[in-house]
Amino acid sequence: MSTTSANKSQSSSDYVEIACQSCGATLLLQPHLVSTVCPYCASPSVIQRPPSKDLPRPTFVIGFAVDHERATALVKRWIGGRSMFARSDFKRAAPELTRGVYLPAYLYGAVSDSTFSAEIGENYTVTETYTTTDANGKTVVRTRTVTKTEWRTLRGNHQSYVMDVVVTASRGVSNAALEAIEPFDLRGPRRFSPSILAGWLAEEPSRTQDECFRLAHDETVAKVGGKLENFMPGDSHRNLRYQVQLSREVIDLVLFPVWSYAVRYDPDKPPVRILVNGQTGRVAGDTPISQWKIAAAVGVGLMLVLAFVLILALSQ
Numbered sequence: 001m002s003t004t005s006a007n008k009s010q011s012s013s014d015y016v017e018i019a020c021q022s023c024g025a026t027l028l029l030q031p032h033l034v035s036t037v038c039p040y041c042a043s044p045s046v047i048q049r050p051p052s053k054d055l056p057r058p059t060f061v062i063g064f065a066v067d068h069e070r071a072t073a074l075v076k077r078w079i080g081g082r083s084m085f086a087r088s089d090f091k092r093a094a095p096e097l098t099r100g101v102y103l104p105a106y107l108y109g110a111v112s113d114s115t116f117s118a119e120i121g122e123n124y125t126v127t128e129t130y131t132t133t134d135a136n137g138k139t140v141v142r143t144r145t146v147t148k149t150e151w152r153t154l155r156g157n158h159q160s161y162v163m164d165v166v167v168t169a170s171r172g173v174s175n176a177a178l179e180a181i182e183p184f185d186l187r188g189p190r191r192f193s194p195s196i197l198a199g200w201l202a203e204e205p206s207r208t209q210d211e212c213f214r215l216a217h218d219e220t221v222a223k224v225g226g227k228l229e230n231f232m233p234g235d236s237h238r239n240l241r242y243q244v245q246l247s248r249e250v251i252d253l254v255l256f257p258v259w260s261y262a263v264r265y266d267p268d269k270p271p272v273r274i275l276v277n278g279q280t281g282r283v284a285g286d287t288p289i290s291q292w293k294i295a296a297a298v299g300v301g302l303m304l305v306l307a308f309v310l311i312l313a314l315s316q
Contacts, residue, residue, distance in 0.1 A: 055205055059252040060189035061102065061196050064278040068100065071259040071276045078274070078283040079263065095261040096271075100278060102202040102255035104169040105178060106209070107186070108216035110249040112224045114158045116242035120234035121149040149236065158231060158242075162223055167216045169205035169253065173275070175215065180284030181277040184256060192255070202255060213251055220246060261285075 066074075075095045125145050134140050164186050168178045190196065205212075221244045228242055257278025262271040263285075274285030 056209060056253050058104070058192040058255050060107070060254045061192050062184055062186075062189050062254065062256055062279055063196070064100065064200070064257040066257075066259070066276065066278050066281045068097065068259070070281065071100075071278070072097065072261075074276060074281050074283050075259075075261050075274055078285075082287045093263045093265040095263050095274060098260040098262050098273075099201050100257070100259045102197060102200055103173060103178070103258045104203055104205040105254055105256050106167045106169055106212040106216060106251050107254045108165040108167060108213070108220065108249070108251045109161070109163045110217075110220055110246040112158075112160050112162055112220070113245045113247065114224055114228065114242050115156075116158060116228055116240065117153065117155045118232055118237045118240040119151045120154045120232060121151050121236040121238070123147050123149050123235040151238075152234075154233070154237075158224075158228060160224065160227055162220045162246075165216050165220050165223065166254075166256075167212045167219065169207045169209075169212050170203055171206040172203075173258070175219075177273075177275060177284070178256075181258070181275050181280075181282045184277065184279050189254060197255075205253065209251070209253075213249075216251060217246065217249075 072095065079093070079095065125147050127143050128146050129141060129143050131139055131141050164183075166178065166182060166184070168175050224244045225240075225242065228240060229237075232240065259276035259278055261274040261276070263274060264271040272286050274283060276283050
């Protein structure tokens, strides 16, 4: 593997120009990527750009465990298993591999200290007496068991450690798209080394660390809210209010393994992107829906309802 320093490369408006250290060929690399493979000698090259506050050096790397062949098979099975309302041409389309890439994302953790208040509901049952009319038209007295709720105010403090909040650092892959193929097994990431990227594409962060920090902070507050929802005692609760203070915040840049596919199902529409978790094989993406199939299903449903009403009317 050859390593090229960024200060030795010449940049243009669209590409970064580097020289392959094995055969000397000049290669053009997209500016958001940090690695490539020479098409002439198959030698991998990695650009080492000097770290900065907004573009720090990765701390950890999670390696690929799912190879190209398996990822392709998983995507084909995922496409074939889409709902009955998915477009037929989409389900017949062959996925095209775009790339296997190390995607940059920040891994965040913090200690949360929350104050909260809520109304806690405790259920109890009572027996009620009521009057009604029986089948013969007579007024009768009957009893029934009714569940009621007693509400009490609860205030308190809650502390927890929020771990493994992942926020994408790529503008090309949204946080929702990355969350759709989570989780990643974060128990054994490897310390970053440029040699790990040999033979793979690797993307530089296109979101700043401060931007990702704010996203992770907000997501963590939301996670704490979910923990408080589950923490509430009683049979039910309402009017939960809380304030969260985060401390001991830690954020590290991690490279995550992702396979990216494009599915071209209609020449007049952009392809659908499908992502595969390169560690676990989890697949996610959008599914184009056929409006004709939905309309046909609604039509069949209406016909069945009308037929049932007609049969009921005739029987009476």
